[in-house]
Amino acid sequence: MSAAEDTPVARRLRSVKQIIIVCSGKGGVGKSSVSTQLALSLRASSPTARVGILDVDLTGPSIPRMLGLDGHPVHQSSDGWVPVYADGSEARLACMSVGFLLKKKEDSVVWRGPKKNAMIRQFLSDVRWGELDYLVIDTPPGTSDEHLSLVEHMAPVHDRLSAVIVTTPQAVALLDAMKCLSFTRATSIPVLGLIENMSGYVCPCCGEVSNVFSTGGGAEMARSEGLTFLGSLPVDTELVTLLDAAEAERPGEAAALPEGGSRRSFDLLERYEKTPTAPLFKSIVDRILERLSSGPHGQTQLNQAA
Numbered sequence: 001m002s003a004a005e006d007t008p009v010a011r012r013l014r015s016v017k018q019i020i021i022v023c024s025g026k027g028g029v030g031k032s033s034v035s036t037q038l039a040l041s042l043r044a045s046s047p048t049a050r051v052g053i054l055d056v057d058l059t060g061p062s063i064p065r066m067l068g069l070d071g072h073p074v075h076q077s078s079d080g081w082v083p084v085y086a087d088g089s090e091a092r093l094a095c096m097s098v099g100f101l102l103k104k105k106e107d108s109v110v111w112r113g114p115k116k117n118a119m120i121r122q123f124l125s126d127v128r129w130g131e132l133d134y135l136v137i138d139t140p141p142g143t144s145d146e147h148l149s150l151v152e153h154m155a156p157v158h159d160r161l162s163a164v165i166v167t168t169p170q171a172v173a174l175l176d177a178m179k180c181l182s183f184t185r186a187t188s189i190p191v192l193g194l195i196e197n198m199s200g201y202v203c204p205c206c207g208e209v210s211n212v213f214s215t216g217g218g219a220e221m222a223r224s225e226g227l228t229f230l231g232s233l234p235v236d237t238e239l240v241t242l243l244d245a246a247e248a249e250r251p252g253e254a255a256a257l258p259e260g261g262s263r264r265s266f267d268l269l270e271r272y273e274k275t276p277t278a279p280l281f282k283s284i285v286d287r288i289l290e291r292l293s294s295g296p297h298g299q300t301q302l303n304q305a306a
């Protein structure tokens, strides 16, 4: 590593094998849900997989809620911030978000670019992730200050960086996804593929799929842009119930947990694996692992989490 590459971020992320940025051109398309599902599915891909999820959606952090970690305190150790573990003592699903630093979850972050940039640098250089097979990064919608800061600070680890683009089938979302694609091209971040979310609605009674919006736009965009189409995810009411049902920690319970551990333990992963979307997401993750192993950067050993 040259002196220029030996930055605090490079040193901190030295033991992280793969960094996957999840982005979308448009807000509300389900990017945070997809980031959460990606982290859970990667964690489920092998009993020994170690996964981190970093939420840099500074103005709308939703990962703590989706992982049932709302209101969890972040501990500062002599070696940096300790991430919050969504799987308790297993400590193989680590999370960090600005949401943990807000006094109340309703509080919002109203910061200018330089302060956001400093926060992102601190997230990348100060969190004690330890060894990770995958670090998933949830970003704000569009291509904002946060994206530019991420790319700038992660320049020394660029060879381990890739992106997943999330869209919905509507034309306006696809148009915005194209802007996101332009950003990844301008910054030379390899795109692992595109996911079309909220693609049809599966009736919980009879399983009939209704295409509320048009469908297939994501696959068509992937084809015309030479991207891998990773798959479609329907509107899944069970998933919403799971991810939107933030459960407050019971008083006194945190004290019985290991440092950074959460009450939900592996209950979350087990419940996630029972949702209708989980098997579909497993196929998406299989494609992602295949892409990583054949390598946008020529990596070979990256899906060997087991």
Ligand SMILES: Nc1ncnc2c1ncn2[C@@H]1O[C@H](COP(=O)(O)OP(=O)(O)OP(=O)(O)O)[C@@H](O)[C@H]1O
Binding pocket: 024, 026, 027, 028, 029, 030, 031, 032, 033, 034, 057, 060, 062, 140, 141, 197, 198, 233, 234, 235, 236, 237, 239, 240, 243, 244
């Ligand atoms: N496949 C899905 N089925 C059902 N609901 C979904 C699905 N994907 C996302 N949602 C729901 O849609 C809402 C918005 O999702 P999410 O917060 O993930 O979007 P986002 O793109 O990250 O939003 P933002 O632009 O605010 O960052 C959430 O309530 C989430 O539970």
Ligand code: SF4
Binding pocket: 203, 204, 205, 206, 207, 208
């Ligand atoms: S798809 Fe069939 S079962 Fe489902 S809500 Fe519609 S009519 Fe009822």
